[in-house]
Amino acid sequence: AQSVSQHNHHVILSEAASLELGCNYSYGGTVNLFWYVQYPGQHLQLLLKYFSGDPLVKGIKGFEAEFIKSKFSFNLRKPSVQWSDTAEYFCAVTLFSGGYNKLIFGAGTRLAVHP
Amino acid sequence: DVKVTQSSRYLVKRTGEKVFLECVQDMDHENMFWYRQDPGLGLRLIYFSYDVKMKEKGDIPEGYSVSREKKERFSLILESASTNQTSMYLCASSASSKSYNEQFFGPGTRLTVL
Numbered sequence: 001a002q003s004v005s006q007h008n009h010h011v012i013l014s015e016a017a018s019l020e021l022g023c024n025y026s027y028g029g030t031v032n033l034f035w036y037v038q039y040p041g042q043h044l045q046l047l048l049k050y051f052s053g054d055p056l057v058k059g060i061k062g063f064e065a066e067f068i069k070s071k072f073s074f075n076l077r078k079p080s081v082q083w084s085d086t087a088e089y090f091c092a093v094t095l096f097s098g099g100y101n102k103l104i105f106g107a108g109t110r111l112a113v114h115p
Numbered sequence: 116d117v118k119v120t121q122s123s124r125y126l127v128k129r130t131g132e133k134v135f136l137e138c139v140q141d142m143d144h145e146n147m148f149w150y151r152q153d154p155g156l157g158l159r160l161i162y163f164s165y166d167v168k169m170k171e172k173g174d175i176p177e178g179y180s181v182s183r184e185k186k187e188r189f190s191l192i193l194e195s196a197s198t199n200q201t202s203m204y205l206c207a208s209s210a211s212s213k214s215y216n217e218q219f220f221g222p223g224t225r226l227t228v229l
Contacts, residue, residue, distance in 0.1 A: 043220050043222050044205065044207075102173070103160070105157040105158040
């Protein structure tokens with residue numbers, strides 16, 4: 001079965017530290033890849049997405065992610081985190097099944113950034 | 116502005132009760148989804164609907180049913196609530212499932228079953 005793995009469940013960083021959150025998926029076909037973010041008390045919202053083209057995609061708030069097809073990975077990065085980046089981050093992959101697109105989510109990574 | 120609303124932010128019910136969770140979107144989206152979110156498990160798809168009166172099972176439909184009588188409204192029903200259904204429930208909508216369109220999420224309903 002198709003799955004999405006996020007390597008870290010909890011990450012704690014100090015402000016200005018660099019961030020990399022790992023995401024691997026198990027699906028051999030064409031994929032669309034996403035990172036969603038859920039700030040405390042807020043809706044889940046899209047951070048960035050990859051459909052095709054340049055494998056390095058840029059999202060909101062200085063985040064970027066790189067699609068490496070050979071490694072089935074889509075890691076999220078930010079060079080310098082801020083306290084306001086404290087949130088839960090979810091990697092997701094579309095699965096085209098039965099004529100419909102569905103999203104498969106990873107387990108999530110809780111990021112805490114200390115001032 | 117895109118908006119998905121859910122009827123309750125917090126809900127407490129007793130085992131065996133019938134529970135209705137309501138979701139409304141104002142974007143004229145074709146597709147609507149119900150997920151449950153549990154720590155360490157991420158979001159798991161319960162049911163989705165691609166049109167009025169149409170529904171499809173997701174990955175964990177057992178113990179749940181859904182209703183979509185109007186395009187803007189998608190209801191999740193727990194016929195007989197059990198303690199293992201204590202969770203955060205998220206509703207989402209998107210424009211079409213034939214090609215991928217971004218899903219927009221509601222604020223969630225935190226359900227506790229005692």
